[in-house]
Amino acid sequence: MSRAAGVEQGVNRRQFLALGWFPWLHPRHISLAGARFRILRNGHSNRRYLRIHGNEETARQVLERHMETHDGIAYVIESRVRTVVLQSLQLDPNRMFSRVGAEANLRMLNPGVAPERVRSALDVLERGREKLVHALTPPRGGLTVAMHNNGPGYSVADESESSDQTSLREPGNPHAFFLCTAPLDFEVLKTSPYNVVLQQHGPKQDDGSLSRLAVARGFRYVNLEVAAGQSERQREMLNWLEWYLR
């Protein structure tokens, strides 16, 4: 066997093992507590995508279409409402990535709830969290992109105070912005015509969001926010990110 053939065979074997000729190794769903995500795979890349709020319909549509033409793995929550139900308690799924953040959110969304019910719900999260976190963490050097939509009550102005740097190229449209956790990504994103904030450290209080977890674990993460219904704008910004953020 020539050296070239040996190398080629090695690559093929690796590809064979990594690329999923074993459908039973590739589940179609992943769940944590009451949050169940459909898994969309296309080709092979170190990009991961997430739509975590069930009521953010624009983000779902844009992401699902995006995955038809871009490589990576997307996790799309199967729900039409914002919160999930965990042991009959309401929970914001983007607050379940730390115990302290989930606890604060459970107390806020379930006023007067007994402490032991909160503890029991937190224990359920604790047991299942790592599996979901592993799925949402990009491979080394990769990037996780979370797609969100907002309403009148939330904009880039709410993030400025907890941000390390901000670049507001489009101050008249504060609902559309990138939130990133890696300084190098901020350097690229700030050359876009869009608003961008860097949260390399984040606020002192851990709110249990995936962006805080990304900071804690040191992986690259970008939130892409636009107002609900602005699918063209979200598509445009996602395409900008794909083109320029390597």
Ligand SMILES: [Zn+2]
């Ligand atoms: Zn959201």
